[in-house]
Amino acid sequence: MKPFQLTYTAENPGLLRDALGGWGISKRTLASVKYGGGQILVNGAEVTVRHALEKGDAVTVIFPNEEHGKGLSAEDGPLEIVYEDEALLIVEKPPMQNTIPSREHPFGSLANIVAKHFNDHGIPSTLHIATRLDRDTSGLVCIAKNRHIHHMISLQQQEKKMKRRYEALVHGLLEKEKFTITAPIGRKNASIIEREVREDGQFAETEVCLLQKLAGYSHVSLQLNTGRTHQIRVHLAHIGHPLVGDDLYGGKRNLIKRQALHCTELELIHPVTDERLFFHSSLNGDMQSLI
Template sequence: MKSIRLQWVIDNAATGKLLRDYLREEKQISRKALADIKFNGGQITVNGKEENVRYTLRLGDVIEVIFPKEKVSRSIKPYKIKLHIIFEDEHVIIINKPPHLPTIPTRNEGEPSLAGAILAYYIENGIPSTFHAVSRLDRDTSGLVMVAKHRYMHDLCVKLQKSYEIKRSYVALVEGILSDDYNTIDLPISRKTTSIIEREVNEFGKSAITHYEVLKRYSGATLLQLTLETGRTHQIRVHMSAIGHPLLGDTLYGGDVRYIDRQALHSHQLSFFHPINKREYTFHCPIPDDIEDAMSKF
């Protein structure tokens, strides 16, 4: 397997800086990552020659960082299934996850997961990495999932997540007719004391804010587009149930199961500014057939 390599050319703004400061401040490589490069088989070169991080940068210097090969988690079993890849480069892969597939392995040892499918794909294609989820979806939620292909990209994406620079929107088919075309649900969410899985609106919970827009009203159901200001577990499902409009098929939060065999929730758009190639991306994926079929029943 080839190693992950990144290369930069020093401009006027970085001239005179220490290599260490440039990598930490400009390229946001953590102290821990620099130590890992030094002691675990990575390399930092300037103009093709290995240099100490106290090297003083000069205009036109070519910096190359070779990251050490990553250890694959023993808890993830590779499982070869066909992946619907929306986008891929050296640093990130965007997948359209089908419903009924958990993002990470469950306690059921033989059950496939998206993480296992990604590992199998990496092994087949000689990609020296383990699974780094940037975003996750519940087992029965479908749509766009973002996965970093190495630790450095994952670190950068975590920072983007914290500053809300990775934007996702969802479509959901919910019970009943919502009267407002647009609205915001601002209700705190916490874990339900009687369950390790279920969440609930609770005044002592963490802040949770969901914005929705009505896309279409049916006789007995409403198609919504939703965006999140916060990322609480089951946030959309809990919020919609709390206002009396649970997602169709959502058995955990009171949804009607006559029309679809899972919660009718799909991550259909993802936007982010790529922290390495400095380009803005927006990805879309259409509403899946089972939600379309549920819509047709109203």
């Protein structure tokens, strides 16, 4: 399996360590390169991070191959690939599939199937799922093929350069056409699963846009500005409009047997080429039929 590598050009003289930090390579990634079998080359010769760079030097970082965790089995299964290159894999997750295995659903997750895809195509990476979706939620998922790429995507999320948009059906008729929910989210006392809005929670922000009013329901578009667990579900329940089908947070399942939530758009900057990428996904049939 050929290791993943990136090459940079030094724009100014200075220590290699500082240049690597400027290119977004974290201390953790550097440690994995140093102790995990990777290499750092300057003009083809192996060096340490204390090397003094000259302007125009070619710096190549060869990242060590990664292995799946022992608890993750590679399984055959359908995989709908939207985009793939040496750094990224964008896929469509169907409803009623875990993103990663759980105690209740140890097999058949998206991670299990992607692990088989990586094995079949000689991709030396563990699973770096950058945008997880709940089991019920369908739509676009972003997977990094390398620890460094995952780090770069995480930075984009923190800096709000990555955008994720969803469509959902909620109970009740929204009065405002556009508004933002800003309310901190934390784990609910005595529950390992359920979250709630609470003062000591983590900052969370969701933008809401009304698309259309239906008979007792609203079809909405949502943009996540933060990525808290169950964020959309908690925020909508908090304002009295829980997701249709989300019985954990007050929704009813008389119309659909899962939460009516789909990740329709994913926008990010490619962590290697700096190209802005945009992906769109149409609603699943069950949500389309409801609308």
